[in-house]
Amino acid sequence: MRLVLVLLSIFLLSLQVIGQNLKDFTSETLQKIRLQSNQNQEDNSENQFAGSFPESQFIPAIIIKTDGTKINDIALRYNVFSNTMQFKRNGTILDIYETDKIKRIILGDKVFVYATYNEAKRIRLSYFQLLNEGKYQLLKMYKVVQDGTIEKPMANDYSRFERSTPYYYLRYGDGMANLIDTQKKLIKILQPVPQEVIDYIMKNNIKATNERELIDLMEFINK
Helix, strand or coil: HHHCCCCCHHHHHHHHHHHHHHHHHHHHHHHHHHCEEECCCCCCCCCCCCCCCCCCCCCEEEEEECCCEEEEEEEEECCCCCCEEEEEEEEEECCCHHHHEEEEEECEEEEEEEEEEEECCCEEEEEEEEEEEECEEEEEEECCEEEEEEEECCCCCCCCCECCCEEEEEEEEECEEECCCCCCHHHHHHCCHHHHHHHHHHHHHCCCCCHHHHHHHHHHCCC
16 A cells, blocks of 8 residues: 555656646747757768758748748758758757748748659659749759769768759649659640640740749749
8 A cells, every 4th residue: 555655656746747847848949849850969060061052051041831920030051962951059950840831941042842742653842942933833953963873862971962953843832843854744734724835835945954944934824
């Protein structure tokens, strides 16, 4: 009986401590915790990710969440190697996660969205730079290469990787981003589309890898 009373006392004391700890976590604290993970215990110097986009330094950014709220006072960088948005706190580099709650990120003079796309018959997620927005979103995916093969880095030696030609995607509304790899695929993704748009593509010989031509096409469509 005495043992039972002792165990019961310990249990009640534990509940009291847990309750106190939960009170200490304000909604603001929880929001900050949810925005950070994967603490990097390696070298956190500015040169650690020399190939990060647009550069290794952190720059002013605005996070717009899906519920309409904004986080203004934050500096970020896009790590093209790990395909993550990163920020620094107390000298430690952290990744933003819970990306499903992020509508877009304004990073300096560029806008990024987080969207689904299809690769090798699998649905994946990635950050894309938003180049043009109207009926369709024109998106740009940054890639890195090693020995001519696009792949993810397997170690922290990011000096082995170089930027490759980016990929361009079209996204209708909040749907899946579709790769534009050929002119024929471009026309197919746009269907149904007026004949004048097809004529514009053919007449101007719009290339699937030419960013300026794709932006001009989107502006033509959105007129």
